[in-house]
Amino acid sequence: MNRRRFGKLVAALGLSCLPLNVPQLFAQGAKAQRVGVTLLDHVTGAAALSNGVELKAGKASMQITALREDVLRIRISKTEKLPEDASWAVLPSARTSSVATTYDAQGGTVGFHTKLLKVLIDRSTLSMTISDQSGRFLLQDAAPIEFYDDRFRVYKRMPGQEHYFGLGDKTGPLDRRGGAYEMWNTDQYRFQESTDPLYKAIPFFLADNAGRSYGVFLDNTWRTSFDFGKEDSKAYSFGADGGPVDYYFIYGPKPKQVVEGYAWLTGLPPLPPQWSLGFQQSRYSYMTEAKVREIADRMRADRIPCDALYLDIDYQAGNAPFTVNQETFPNFPNFVQELKAKQFSLVMITDLHIADRPNQGYAPYDTGIAGNHFVKNPDGSVFVGKVWPGPSVFPDFTRKESRDWWGGLYKEFSEDGAAGFWNDMNEPSVFEVPSKTMPLGLLHRIEEPGFVSRFASHEEIHNLYGMENSRGTYEGLLRLKPQQRPFVLTRATYAGGQRYAATWTGDNSSTWNHLRMSTPMLLSLGLSGFSMAGDDIGGYAGSTTSDLLTKWLEVGAFNPIYRDHSEKFTADQEPWVGTPEAEAVRRKYIEDRYRLMPYLYTLAEENSRTGLPMMRPLFLEFPDATADKHPLDLDAPNQFMLGQSLLVAPAPYPEQPDSYLVTLPPVSWYDYWTGKKITDGPHKAVAVSTGVPLGIGELQSVKILPQLEVLPVFVRGGSILPFAPLVQSTKEKPNGPLTLKVYPGDQCEGSLYQDDGISFAYRDKDYLRVKYDCESGKDSLRLHIGTREGHFQPWWSDIEVTIFNWDATPGKITYSGAPISKFHFDVSSRSLTISLPEKAEGGELEIVAR
Numbered sequence: 001m002n003r004r005r006f007g008k009l010v011a012a013l014g015l016s017c018l019p020l021n022v023p024q025l026f027a028q029g030a031k032a033q034r035v036g037v038t039l040l041d042h043v044t045g046a047a048a049l050s051n052g053v054e055l056k057a058g059k060a061s062m063q064i065t066a067l068r069e070d071v072l073r074i075r076i077s078k079t080e081k082l083p084e085d086a087s088w089a090v091l092p093s094a095r096t097s098s099v100a101t102t103y104d105a106q107g108g109t110v111g112f113h114t115k116l117l118k119v120l121i122d123r124s125t126l127s128m129t130i131s132d133q134s135g136r137f138l139l140q141d142a143a144p145i146e147f148y149d150d151r152f153r154v155y156k157r158m159p160g161q162e163h164y165f166g167l168g169d170k171t172g173p174l175d176r177r178g179g180a181y182e183m184w185n186t187d188q189y190r191f192q193e194s195t196d197p198l199y200k201a202i203p204f205f206l207a208d209n210a211g212r213s214y215g216v217f218l219d220n221t222w223r224t225s226f227d228f229g230k231e232d233s234k235a236y237s238f239g240a241d242g243g244p245v246d247y248y249f250i251y252g253p254k255p256k257q258v259v260e261g262y263a264w265l266t267g268l269p270p271l272p273p274q275w276s277l278g279f280q281q282s283r284y285s286y287m288t289e290a291k292v293r294e295i296a297d298r299m300r301a302d303r304i305p306c307d308a309l310y311l312d313i314d315y316q317a318g319n320a321p322f323t324v325n326q327e328t329f330p331n332f333p334n335f336v337q338e339l340k341a342k343q344f345s346l347v348m349i350t351d352l353h354i355a356d357r358p359n360q361g362y363a364p365y366d367t368g369i370a371g372n373h374f375v376k377n378p379d380g381s382v383f384v385g386k387v388w389p390g391p392s393v394f395p396d397f398t399r400k401e402s403r404d405w406w407g408g409l410y411k412e413f414s415e416d417g418a419a420g421f422w423n424d425m426n427e428p429s430v431f432e433v434p435s436k437t438m439p440l441g442l443l444h445r446i447e448e449p450g451f452v453s454r455f456a457s458h459e460e461i462h463n464l465y466g467m468e469n470s471r472g473t474y475e476g477l478l479r480l481k482p483q484q485r486p487f488v489l490t491r492a493t494y495a496g497g498q499r500y501a502a503t504w505t506g507d508n509s510s511t512w513n514h515l516r517m518s519t520p521m522l523l524s525l526g527l528s529g530f531s532m533a534g535d536d537i538g539g540y541a542g543s544t545t546s547d548l549l550t551k552w553l554e555v556g557a558f559n560p561i562y563r564d565h566s567e568k569f570t571a572d573q574e575p576w577v578g579t580p581e582a583e584a585v586r587r588k589y590i591e592d593r594y595r596l597m598p599y600l601y602t603l604a605e606e607n608s609r610t611g612l613p614m615m616r617p618l619f620l621e622f623p624d625a626t627a628d629k630h631p632l633d634l635d636a637p638n639q640f641m642l643g644q645s646l647l648v649a650p651a652p653y654p655e656q657p658d659s660y661l662v663t664l665p666p667v668s669w670y671d672y673w674t675g676k677k678i679t680d681g682p683h684k685a686v687a688v689s690t691g692v693p694l695g696i697g698e699l700q701s702v703k704i705l706p707q708l709e710v711l712p713v714f715v716r717g718g719s720i721l722p723f724a725p726l727v728q729s730t731k732e733k734p735n736g737p738l739t740l741k742v743y744p745g746d747q748c749e750g751s752l753y754q755d756d757g758i759s760f761a762y763r764d765k766d767y768l769r770v771k772y773d774c775e776s777g778k779d780s781l782r783l784h785i786g787t788r789e790g791h792f793q794p795w796w797s798d799i800e801v802t803i804f805n806w807d808a809t810p811g812k813i814t815y816s817g818a819p820i821s822k823f824h825f826d827v828s829s830r831s832l833t834i835s836l837p838e839k840a841e842g843g844e845l846e847i848v849a850r
């Protein structure tokens, strides 16, 4: 059956005359019922729960509960019994949370309310409406829930001004409105702009309706699909090929609250090791120890800061995971130590498929078979599929015991000193079969705390498999080195996988269009829980060109993961390829990322504490920027925020020489590279392109003539950004002061987080957090440096404060009352630089005009 068939039915029923007459529509829907389709379309029984309501619809049952005042869970079953209450994605602590609700039953409706939300179900149609306190509807069924065999589909009204974001690593425009998407983890080598599905299944989206946001998370690991009005412009829908109807409603109204609510449900990412924010160089494959050494030494010789080098599959013996080719990597442990001494972290690929090599002394196979750890055919034999090692067997990652065994396989590499591991091919990818994966009928075993033990078909486990692979890796590494933050990079995952691994967008191509496509993909991943994400810088498939590599390294410098990677048999893609001039431009951007590291790391820490992604669409920071409150990003393709302060504006079509307009939210802005103020906010702003004065609330724009060596980046007025002296690796201790750059403006503030970057000592207060704020007047400024929180000792003993948009030599400067004589006023950049001693208790910097 066509998964979206019902959309057509809805259209035929006259949904075009919105606002809906819901009861009528639902009644007609019932009449139009087809053979084999079960529609849940009237309430036959209702009972209050302390935290929600329970309903019967004939044989079917439905439960709506409140986990928090602003988070609801909706569970529906065709039968009298709801399915097992278990989840791979939702944290038990969140799933078992509840708040008291007030039961509402009057006339033809039944429901409840929390302090923030009201839920009403129409008894005659079973149509559910969720609205806010003021009664404005947020989510409303557009048609009865439809069951067909094991499939189901849920339909919601789609208001004309509502826009949809998220769904993980999808290509195409940031706004999902008008598109349809599937979730089925797939090895999509050389995916293109409309390839779907891709590698990950994150059935979560954020909806924004004129500044009021909510999220929906469909917790279902089967093949799921979402249609945002592709079939019918008045309704959107989601459904699955099997498994439970179990979805969560997360209320904003601010989009940041939705993102934080989703993190509360599915978990926060761990604080990453700081080196993983450095520049990373990879290739399929550096074939020998000597080649890796050459790359490492060239990085240092050319003064290109770099933190991580990757080993792709060819370091292994015959592609068998957890082996090392003794001919090409003859002194492996020494080699890892040598790289460490050169301040590189080594990341090794470890694919999940274990070579099917009985009786050959291959421990991963022997211990795996002995422990009964592999996925089986329905007849009980071990499933064998062909992948890189040839015939291979597959760990049964939905068994805790098998994950623990898997994690133990990392013992030697971990002892050798490898810093991170790369879980590729875990969709799982299987060669030489049309489905590219395991047969759907294979049997996985669920043997897991919190779950009833049972067999589950591959169809149920497929989308989850990669996540549980990366979980086995993460938890195993943690057991092996409890004091060291693991770094795992996974290709496939499911909702909640951010708890275990960072990710990348898979096998892109070395084309300008792929550079363009990366920004919305990474933004979508960030909204879907995965902040620690990157793409293959320079492109994977095909050979890059010099200019493309340069521009890609510029944009990537402002992405969370910054990793250059390329396919076998493509041209070299390291930062030095081409001319010395090209290398100089690339070096400048890589260096700048390292100077910005204190800000990046502060954002990574914020992400691990709140779930807010490092890289953000504009509407997350400026939800009210447009007059009708539509998301600003619709007018600003490919612009993105890095944290709350930086706006990065690559060309919307990066290969085109034409000028383009950067849309700036209505606050003041500075040029990141020069510190010069470029706009004054809504009051005084003119549209730079036309010179026409703008009214309050209107958008400012800046006209950019693209230049290869320039990536436009803007700083929000009212930012205080921390910078470090240049280092060649995050393992190097910076030498010199901490720099605070102050960009005066409204709500002027900033913060800084530091720790040792690798261990968990921060949990015992061994970190440093400082908050800054400032107030500015004409030629005067007061900067407050907060008291240091935590007892981590920073590298600096002085702070250099640079204030931009400064007009004259100051009169008097004091720091906590003591006069400061060391300062420099630079007329040409209109900046004032002052040197201060670092003080644990912080202080007050005051500058007054002459």
Ligand code: MIG
Pocket (backbone or CB within 6 Å): 283, 284, 312, 313, 349, 424, 425, 491, 506, 507, 565, 566, 567
């Ligand atoms: O079948 O390990 O996406 O990054 O270099 C290809 C070799 C397997 C796919 C990954 C790519 C990696 C490559 N892998």
